[in-house]
Amino acid sequence: MAASLIDGKSFALGLRGRVADAVSGLAARGIVPGLAVVLVGEDPASAVYVRNKGVQTREAGMASWEHRLPAETAQADLLALIETLNHDPAVHGILVQLPLPGHMDAEAVINAIDPAKDVDGFTIGNVGLLGTGQRAMVPCTPLGCIMLLKDRLGDLSGLNAVVVGRSNIVGKPMAQLLLAENCTVTIAHSRTRDLAAVCRGADILVAAVGRPRMIRGDWVKPGATVIDVGINRIEEDGRTRLVGDVDFENAARVAGAITPVPGGVGPMTIACLLANTLTACCRANGLAEPDLTGAA
Ligand code: GUN
Numbered sequence: 001m002a003a004s005l006i007d008g009k010s011f012a013l014g015l016r017g018r019v020a021d022a023v024s025g026l027a028a029r030g031i032v033p034g035l036a037v038v039l040v041g042e043d044p045a046s047a048v049y050v051r052n053k054g055v056q057t058r059e060a061g062m063a064s065w066e067h068r069l070p071a072e073t074a075q076a077d078l079l080a081l082i083e084t085l086n087h088d089p090a091v092h093g094i095l096v097q098l099p100l101p102g103h104m105d106a107e108a109v110i111n112a113i114d115p116a117k118d119v120d121g122f123t124i125g126n127v128g129l130l131g132t133g134q135r136a137m138v139p140c141t142p143l144g145c146i147m148l149l150k151d152r153l154g155d156l157s158g159l160n161a162v163v164v165g166r167s168n169i170v171g172k173p174m175a176q177l178l179l180a181e182n183c184t185v186t187i188a189h190s191r192t193r194d195l196a197a198v199c200r201g202a203d204i205l206v207a208a209v210g211r212p213r214m215i216r217g218d219w220v221k222p223g224a225t226v227i228d229v230g231i232n233r234i235e236e237d238g239r240t241r242l243v244g245d246v247d248f249e250n251a252a253r254v255a256g257a258i259t260p261v262p263g264g265v266g267p268m269t270i271a272c273l274l275a276n277t278l279t280a281c282c283r284a285n286g287l288a289e290p291d292l293t294g295a296a
Pocket of ligand 1: 095096097098099120140141169
């Protein structure tokens with residue numbers, strides 16, 4: 001293996017430590033950042049994520065509330081809960097776990113969240129702020145990716161970045177963040193012609209397609225930095241394995257640096273959620289935001 005590993009697990013641990021330190025600094029002023037997470041229905045994977053978010057929020061010294069609503073909840077009742085949380089001064093961050101049950105209009109629900117408390121960065125207001133280079137709440141997974149990239153590469157100016165995947169949650173905000181770092185950005189997707197050739201032009205290759213090992217080793221430019229956002233559960237050799245969107249074995253022979261799955265981007269998402277909650281709390285209280293990047 002030629003590539004060096006980008007250890008997201010250890011970076012996330014450090015980030016959570018920096019958040020916890022800043023939270024104890026706020027406690028001296030009587031301020032406690034608070035995150036409310038709303039889960040509608042009983043999707044088992046979502047329930048696990050929500051539980052982990054609660055545990056890590058409390059570990060960082062923040063207040064955590066979990067609102068669990070039955071799958072058949074009327075949308076009006078969910079909107080009423082969001083309205084209550086919007087007006088609760090103890091709540092600095094609100095996260096509505098996706099996906100929502102089919103009878104709900106997810107866009108209407110997400111956009112009911114006060115943009116200042118939208119720690120997912122999914123409201124139209126925050127999407128618009130990010131797209132115009134203004135101070136936004138930034139979606140957690142792309143924020144985690146950009147932190148790992150800057151930690152590894154320093155200045156990203158002028159690098160060719162290819163983002164494979166165009167979701168609102170990862171691909172599009174990732175492209176905006178790379179553009180803000182002065183990268184030359186290409187967004188590739190399922191209809192892209194000659195995806196292999198597009199990927200081979202990338203100094204930074206971000207894979208966020210949700211298809212196991214789709215990005216092959218010979219699509220990676222020698223020395224490139226590869227960020228694998230995929231978390232896919234597959235059956236292989238009679239056991240269940242987690243693999244990314246990148247063929248890690250082969251890509252790692254060519255890349256300069258690469259995130260593993262698990263232990264790469266995954267742990268960064270909740271760490272960045274905590275960072276966003278702290279940021280929202282500081283802004284709500286008119287306080288300077290701590291630098292959480294770990295930069296010296
Ligand atoms: N479901 C899967 N990922 C996410 C996320 O980042 N935020 C929310 N709200 N729901 C999710």
